[in-house]
Amino acid sequence: MLEGAEEMNLGYYPGCALHGxxxxxxxxxxxxxxxxxxxxxxxxxxxCCGATAAHALxxxxxxxxxxxxxxxxxxxxxxxxxxxxxxxxxxxxxxxxAVADGNGLRTELSQIVEADVRGDGQILNLIQVFQTIGLDKxxxxxxxxxxxxxxxCYYGCLLTRPPEIVHFDDFEQPKSxxxxxxxxxxxxxxxxxxxxxxxxxxxxxxxxxxxxxxHKILSNAAAHGANCVVVACPMCHVNLDMKQAAVxxxxxEKLGMVIYYLSDxxxxxxxxxxxxxxxxxxxxxxx
Amino acid sequence: MSRxxxxxxWCGENIARTVDVDEVAKQVSSLPGVRCSVNYKYMCSDPGxxxxxxxxxxxxxxxxxxxxxxxxxxxxxxxxxxxAAGLNPYxxxxxxxxxxxxxxxxxxAQATAKAVDIIRLSVEKxxxxxxxxxxxxxxxxxxxxIGGGVxxxxxxxxxxxxxxxxxxxxxxxxxxxxxxxxxxxxxxxxCSQCILTPRMVEVGxxxxxxxxxxxxxxxxxxxxxxxxxxxxxxxxxxxxxKCTGCGECWNVCPLKKNPxxxxxxxxxxxxxxxxxPQAVPARPVIDKKQCAKLIRNGCGLCEKKCKAEAxxxxxxxxxxxxxxxxxxxxxxxxxxxxxKEQNKAWLSGYGEYGYGKYKNVIDSLQxxxxxSASGPTNGVLKRPSDGAIPxxxxxISCVGSRDNAKGLPYCSKICCMYTAKHAMLYKHKVHDGQxxxxxxxxxxxxxxxxxxxxxxxxxxxxxxYRGRVSKITEENGKLMVxxxxxxxxxxxxxxxxxxxxxxxxxxxxxxxxxxxKLNIGYDEFGFLLESHPKLRPVETNTAGIFIAGACHxxxxxxxxxxxxxxxxxxxxxxxxADELTREPEIxxxxxxxxxxxxxxxxxxxxxxxxxxxxxxxxxxxxxRTARVNPGLCMGCGTCVSVCPSKSADLQGFTEQQVYAxxxxxx
Numbered sequence: 001m002l003e004g005a006e007e008m009n010l011g012y013y014p015g016c017a018l019h020g021x022x023x024x025x026x027x028x029x030x031x032x033x034x035x036x037x038x039x040x041x042x043x044x045x046x047x048c049c050g051a052t053a054a055h056a057l058x059x060x061x062x063x064x065x066x067x068x069x070x071x072x073x074x075x076x077x078x079x080x081x082x083x084x085x086x087x088x089x090x091x092x093x094x095x096x097x098a099v100a101d102g103n104g105l106r107t108e109l110s111q112i113v114e115a116d117v118r119g120d121g122q123i124l125n126l127i128q129v130f131q132t133i134g135l136d137k138x139x140x141x142x143x144x145x146x147x148x149x150x151x152x153c154y155y156g157c158l159l160t161r162p163p164e165i166v167h168f169d170d171f172e173q174p175k176s177x178x179x180x181x182x183x184x185x186x187x188x189x190x191x192x193x194x195x196x197x198x199x200x201x202x203x204x205x206x207x208x209x210x211x212x213x214x215h216k217i218l219s220n221a222a223a224h225g226a227n228c229v230v231v232a233c234p235m236c237h238v239n240l241d242m243k244q245a246a247v248x249x250x251x252x253e254k255l256g257m258v259i260y261y262l263s264d265x266x267x268x269x270x271x272x273x274x275x276x277x278x279x280x281x282x283x284x285x286x287x
Numbered sequence: 288m289s290r291x292x293x294x295x296x297w298c299g300e301n302i303a304r305t306v307d308v309d310e311v312a313k314q315v316s317s318l319p320g321v322r323c324s325v326n327y328k329y330m331c332s333d334p335g336x337x338x339x340x341x342x343x344x345x346x347x348x349x350x351x352x353x354x355x356x357x358x359x360x361x362x363x364x365x366x367x368x369x370x371a372a373g374l375n376p377y378x379x380x381x382x383x384x385x386x387x388x389x390x391x392x393x394x395x396a397q398a399t400a401k402a403v404d405i406i407r408l409s410v411e412k413x414x415x416x417x418x419x420x421x422x423x424x425x426x427x428x429x430x431x432x433i434g435g436g437v438x439x440x441x442x443x444x445x446x447x448x449x450x451x452x453x454x455x456x457x458x459x460x461x462x463x464x465x466x467x468x469x470x471x472x473x474x475x476x477x478c479s480q481c482i483l484t485p486r487m488v489e490v491g492x493x494x495x496x497x498x499x500x501x502x503x504x505x506x507x508x509x510x511x512x513x514x515x516x517x518x519x520x521x522x523x524x525x526x527x528x529k530c531t532g533c534g535e536c537w538n539v540c541p542l543k544k545n546p547x548x549x550x551x552x553x554x555x556x557x558x559x560x561x562x563x564p565q566a567v568p569a570r571p572v573i574d575k576k577q578c579a580k581l582i583r584n585g586c587g588l589c590e591k592k593c594k595a596e597a598x599x600x601x602x603x604x605x606x607x608x609x610x611x612x613x614x615x616x617x618x619x620x621x622x623x624x625x626x627k628e629q630n631k632a633w634l635s636g637y638g639e640y641g642y643g644k645y646k647n648v649i650d651s652l653q654x655x656x657x658x659s660a661s662g663p664t665n666g667v668l669k670r671p672s673d674g675a676i677p678x679x680x681x682x683i684s685c686v687g688s689r690d691n692a693k694g695l696p697y698c699s700k701i702c703c704m705y706t707a708k709h710a711m712l713y714k715h716k717v718h719d720g721q722x723x724x725x726x727x728x729x730x731x732x733x734x735x736x737x738x739x740x741x742x743x744x745x746x747x748x749x750x751x752y753r754g755r756v757s758k759i760t761e762e763n764g765k766l767m768v769x770x771x772x773x774x775x776x777x778x779x780x781x782x783x784x785x786x787x788x789x790x791x792x793x794x795x796x797x798x799x800x801x802x803x804k805l806n807i808g809y810d811e812f813g814f815l816l817e818s819h820p821k822l823r824p825v826e827t828n829t830a831g832i833f834i835a836g837a838c839h840x841x842x843x844x845x846x847x848x849x850x851x852x853x854x855x856x857x858x859x860x861x862x863x864a865d866e867l868t869r870e871p872e873i874x875x876x877x878x879x880x881x882x883x884x885x886x887x888x889x890x891x892x893x894x895x896x897x898x899x900x901x902x903x904x905x906x907x908x909x910x911r912t913a914r915v916n917p918g919l920c921m922g923c924g925t926c927v928s929v930c931p932s933k934s935a936d937l938q939g940f941t942e943q944q945v946y947a948x949x950x951x952x953x
Contacts, residue, residue, distance in 0.1 A: 164692075172638030172758075190644075192760035192767075220762070 010129070011078030011121070012040035013069055015088040016048055022234035025261050027278035029084055029126075032267035036133060036141065040082065043072045049083075049091040052201055063098055063105070064112045066091040071115035080122045082129055086158035086233045092123045093165050125159060125168065126232040126262050127176045135183040143271035145185030151265070152189050152226035153177035154217065156236045157197045171195065177230060177262060184269040191224035193217045198239040207246070214239050215247045218255050228258040230265060237261060241283045258284055289320040289414050292348040293406060294339055294365075296330035296355035298385055303328075305389040307399040311354070315406045320414050322346050331361050336368040343372035350413035354382040354406045359819075375418035377871065377939060382409035404952060411951040415944040421868040422917045426512040427612040428862045429454060433504055433801070436464020437844055438836025438851040439617035440486050445855030446615075447495040451862050454609045455490065456518055457500045459548075461566035463487050464619050468549055468563070468652065470659040470666075472844055473708040474739035480661055484565045491567040497609075501572055503797075505606060507804045510918055511831030512612045512867040522602040524573035524581070525559070530597035532569035536589035537561065545577050547663070551653045553671065554663025559589050559598075563661060573598075613831045613858045614805065616815060617851060618798060620837035622650055623687035623694065623791035637686060637693065639758045640788060646672040647766055648759060648786045650686075651705060658712050668716050670785045672764075677784030680713055681768045682706045682724045683756050687791030689727060695791050695812060700841040702789035703730045707740040709787060710749035722749040723781050725756050725770050733843075752779060759786060792841040807832050815839050825854040830869070833857050872939035873920035874927060876913045881934040883911040887926035895919035896926060 010033070018026040030040060046069050055062035070092055073081045083089035099106045099119035109117045130138060160171035169176045172195060178188045198217060199210030218240060221229050231237050241259040248255050259282065267277040274280050295312045297303035308326045316324035323346050327335045330353060342348060351374065353365045358381040366376035384402040392398040428451055432443045435457030443453045455462070467487070469479035490496050499518050506517040540557035547554045549562040558577040561569060579586035580600055590598040626636045626643040642648045647670045660666040670677045684702050687694035703726065710722035731737040743749045754771035761767070766783040794813040802809045807827040808816035815834045818826040825833050835851040836842060842850070861867065878901055888896045895916045901909040926935040927942065936942060
């Protein structure tokens with residue numbers, strides 16, 4: 001599908017979530033991108049990006065962990081590296097910025113990870129993968145326009161932030177996911193919680209916080225006429241999908257809001273089935 | 288053999304802290320050609336200048352080096368002192384051992400050695416100086432004022448009342464500027480229109496003020512005392528001489544739904560319009576992008592209705608020339624574009640406030656129109672979405688100002704005051720309403736200013752929260768304003784009916800192009816540069832051009848008016864003289880050696896060099912040559928560097944001088 005290439009190998013950094021709790025996301029990605037002739041080439045021997053734990057403990061460690069993954073990708077000649085988890089992609093971009101800023105960090109990080117870290121590749125999030133393919137081409141490939149979908153696009157906190165690192169879309173009023181959905185023939189709603197936090201890792205330590213935030217997000221999406229929420233982050237999916245039953249119970253409110261990965265909807269529009277994409281494995285499925 | 292005096296200054300501790308002044312004075316006393324070398328704590332002071340004058344006379348000095356600060360600071364001071372003692376002022380040079388030495392170094396020994404070197408250069412320059420005479424130029428005793436806001440109006444009236452002619456150029460259809468649209472003004476709550484419109488009428492009727500409204504400065508030529516200004520009169524499609532301002536045309540115009548510029552889109556206007564009823568001149572213009580006749584030859588109702596036959600659909604832009612001696616720039620400000628403007632392209636504004644997305648999030652100038660008696664709601668505060676009276680209004684200050692990450696680093700200065708005023712006016716109009724103000728600091732320096740803010744809080748009950756707003760969302764018709772009260776240490780959510788953003792002040796559109804036409808400086812934000820922040824606050828670095836009002840920096844009305852009067856008085860000083868003197872440090876061409884290649888003519892950025900011929904007394908042709916017009920030359924030296932036959936030279940900075948200076952360091 002890509003310019004000048006029949007088939008494309010895209011560097012792929014799954015991160016912990018996509019091989020664990022969110023392997024439905026990986027299933028969805030592989031199925032959807034496969035239809036678009038994109039093969040994911042997973043970095044050999046990748047390690048954890050450090051997530052929220054590393055940068056809370058040690059700044060240098062929080063750079064060194066993703067730096068190793070970058071070095072491996074560069075070693076494998078991957079010019080474009082797709083990290084479907086926004087936290088992973090932000091960590092990779094953070095290292096690139098640190099390396100580019102000088103201060104001898106490139107040398108230091110290269111010594112720590114025992115490989116040269118150039119930081120010159122392109123890091124892509126899921127939306128950017130579709131942008132790279134081209135929304136016109138995506139539109140042309142649609143087999144089943146998503147006429148019944150009225151989606152609330154939910155970016156969460158990290159897809160657009162910190163803006164000085166990720167340089168992606170308007171970080172308060174983003175529009176890029178809406179553009180992808182428009183290409184699929186889906187409707188989107190304007191709503192208020194596009195870039196609010198879902199509670200993320202608090203799901204383990206403070207469930208109350210997560211339930212409160214998830215409730216606000218889900219009920220606001222419903223109030224603005226959405227019949228589903230679209231995410232591009234494994235953590236957002238966990239908190240909005242897996243925790244939805246708990247939200248409903250606690251707030252005595254029937255929500256029944258299907259939470260799609262963006263790749264789910266692209267895949268459905270391209271003619272894949274819910275089973276092929278793993279949509280049937282979500283906690284909230286269509287009644 | 289020259290007799291040069293060296294006067295080394297301590298500048299209090301500014302120089303003496305880092306440079307051993309005594310040692311410097313001792314060392315330079317033995318330089319060739321030096322007759323005497325002294326030092327003093329404040330050379331620019333009266334006793335210091337007296338010392339210079341006394342030594343010139345007693346030592347019969349034929350050259351002076353003052354080793355102190357930048358020549359920008361005090362060259363004129365010492366040249367005047369030398370002249371008073373009978374020495375040609377152009378035989379005085381400054382050795383800058385402050386900005387170029389003491390201020391930028393720490394090591395005392397090295398700084399002292401460098402100061403000696405700097406003085407050595409200046410001594411060589413003086414040794415090769417020639418006595419020069421200032422150039423005298425005639426003065427056109429008229430002034431141009433660019434911008435017809437309160438600053439421009441004040442400057443124009445002051446100058447005209449002093450007896451000089453003024454040409455005023457205003458870009459909009461009417462003068463009055465931003466102030467004409469304000470409701471009431473702090474800290475006295477005078478009605479803005481009541482105090483401004485009589486001044487506007489004075490401008491319109493003044494026998495010595497020639498007003499070009501709906502016009503812009505197209506080009507500027509010439510120099511101090513002798514500017515030639517080309518003015519573009521934009522096509523108005525209304526003959527202002529025939530028009531009586533009766534209003535039949537704008538009443539009959541069917542296209543009434545265009546957003547009004549004067550109301551900042553809070554109200555509407557027809558395609559043929561005057562911006563507001565008190566406009567000066569009270570003559571309409573046709574917006575050519577909206578008029579059905581001009582777009583597709585339809586309608587034409589206004590033409591049929593006009594008894595004065597003033598409508599002219601064939602009108603075109605006209606260029607007119609005016610000759611003036613001085614210029615006052617008073618082009619004012621605009622507000623930071625909240626939704627779009629950013630210092631980095633990938634940030635697109637304060638998206639979290641939803642300006643442009645939620646109808647009830649407005650900026651402060653829009654609020655002014657909503658509470659102004661002349662506004663679209665006749666002074667009844669109605670929120671834009673549905674016309675309801677807002678019962679909870681949130682005011683957010685510093686939107687764009689003082690924000691390095693997202694906006695501009697500077698303080699816009701007036702927002703604290705007008706936000707307090709807004710809170711107050713709101714309470715006066717909606718007695719059962721509540722005003723909430725989010726602020727970073729309250730900056731209320733000024734006569735009666737802090738008392739005014741206290742009044743808003745204590746008498747009119749405005750709730751002030753020190754903290755920022757992080758997000759505004761719309762839920763069930765209410766604006767949910769989420770912010771922090773950092774003094775109480777708690778997050779705050781306010782259900783508001785209207786939110787007013789105090790956006791940063793920025794210079795008006797087109798300021799940089801205008802500054803380039805006028806050859807005056809501007810800073811990274813587009814604000815015009817004054818010649819000296821303390822001592823020459825209304826002058827620019829281009830002689831004869833002055834600045835007033837918010838084109839210089841964020842300013843309130845009292846300050847703009849004060850600066851405008853200051854600029855006007857500078858203009859009067861200049862126009863009072865029969866002729867002006869210009870510095871003689873300009874280029875000259877040796878017409879005997881000039882090879883007439885005219886490379887200099889092509890490269891001169893000021894078009895100051897002309898082609899001419901040398902002829903004998905009887906008119907016989909000798910040769911062609913280039914010649915410098917001393918009125919136009921700015922002394923940049925471009926011609927000197929391009930002249931292949933080395934015939935062009937800069938008086939006061941001759942090649943001989945520069946080479947002697949360089950060689951003295953060898």
